[in-house]
Amino acid sequence: xxxxxENIEILNDKALVENLISKQVLxxxxxxxxxxxxxxxxxxxxxVLSKVGKENKAKKSSFFIPKWGQIAVAAxxxxxIATTYLWLQSNDHEQTVASNISIQEITTTEIDAYVNExxxxxxxxWQAEINKETSNLENINAHLIKDTNNTQ
Amino acid sequence: xxxxxxxxxxxxxxxxxxxxxxxxxxxxxxxxxxQIKRMVSEHADADDVAQQVWIKVWSxxxxxxxxxxxxxxxxxxxxxxxxxxxxxxxxQATQSQSEDNLDYENAAAGSDSPKSSQIQIALExxxxxxxxxxxxxxxxxxxxxxxxxxxxxxxxxxVGGAKANFHxxxxxxxxxxxxx
Numbered sequence: 001x002x003x004x005x006e007n008i009e010i011l012n013d014k015a016l017v018e019n020l021i022s023k024q025v026l027x028x029x030x031x032x033x034x035x036x037x038x039x040x041x042x043x044x045x046x047x048v049l050s051k052v053g054k055e056n057k058a059k060k061s062s063f064f065i066p067k068w069g070q071i072a073v074a075a076x077x078x079x080x081i082a083t084t085y086l087w088l089q090s091n092d093h094e095q096t097v098a099s100n101i102s103i104q105e106i107t108t109t110e111i112d113a114y115v116n117e118x119x120x121x122x123x124x125x126w127q128a129e130i131n132k133e134t135s136n137l138e139n140i141n142a143h144l145i146k147d148t149n150n151t152q
Numbered sequence: 153x154x155x156x157x158x159x160x161x162x163x164x165x166x167x168x169x170x171x172x173x174x175x176x177x178x179x180x181x182x183x184x185x186x187q188i189k190r191m192v193s194e195h196a197d198a199d200d201v202a203q204q205v206w207i208k209v210w211s212x213x214x215x216x217x218x219x220x221x222x223x224x225x226x227x228x229x230x231x232x233x234x235x236x237x238x239x240x241x242x243x244q245a246t247q248s249q250s251e252d253n254l255d256y257e258n259a260a261a262g263s264d265s266p267k268s269s270q271i272q273i274a275l276e277x278x279x280x281x282x283x284x285x286x287x288x289x290x291x292x293x294x295x296x297x298x299x300x301x302x303x304x305x306x307x308x309x310x311v312g313g314a315k316a317n318f319h320x321x322x323x324x325x326x327x328x329x330x331x332x
């Protein structure tokens with residue numbers, strides 16, 4: 001009963017369209033819509049199935065990392081970043097400390113070792129320099145003795 | 153002939169999933185394709201949209217709860233994909249619209265009698281000028297002879313809304329055809 005009513009409604013609506021446009025023109029239009037290349041639907045099936053297969057594989061591989069695995073990866077990243085940050089911080093600190101050490105605090109052994117390792121510095125005639133400094137000191141001493149004697 | 157419901161259950165249980173999907177595809181692919189073709193006109197476009205529809209069906213079928221008929225759900229997926237395509241196409245095609253009109257005229261020039269060609273072109277143009285939803289409802293009602301309940305559930309509107317869309321489409325086509 002309901003179906004009959006529906007069918008009559010559909011026929012009425014179709015009649016409204018056919019009053020406006022001839023049935024032949026509408027049929028020609030519909031026939032044009034049905035034109036498809038030969039074997040199109042067989043090829044379509046193959047294309048869809050291959051695409052679906054690829055998508056399925058991609059989906060499977062992306063879900064292959066379990067949740068605990070994803071957490072482990074995230075934790076590793078965090079550890080690497082934190083370690084790098086702390087290492088850089090401590091490196092900066094060491095450099096600051098180094099720049100604050102004065103020459104007096106360095107032992108002779110360390111200076112000797114440094115000089116031995118650096119040829120340019122090693123080429124200086126240290127004995128001549130020492131003799132020069134010693135004679136300067138002796139001159140100063142002589143002057144001081146002379147001045148003391150004069151005042152007495 | 154396999155029943156849609158059995159095939160969907162088979163698919164959802166993961167038992168010979170691809171085989172179940174292939175049977176659904178074989179059964180419904182032509183209807184889906186022609187529904188899309190009526191809206192997009194070009195075969196290449198209809199082919200692209202139809203492929204997208206079936207890929208979507210593959211990925212969403214596990215969540216299909218069988219609250220409606222599979223064919224209604226499938227046509228709805230096709231409707232949404234077609235609308236997406238037409239909206240994207242609209243953005244790109246504003247410049248080439250005049251060329252398309254010329255193509256229509258050239259294509260018709262070689263067929264049948266001049267008068268019937270003109271009417272044919274006028275009809276095609278009138279249909280193309282309808283707003284997407286009205287065009288869709290018109291096609292489903294006239295060519296697919298679908299009842300308004302089904303049209304409403306495919307287009308996501310009420311039965312009254314679907315009826316109104318059909319009559320508005322008819323009125324608009326009349327105006328366009330009179331103008332020509």
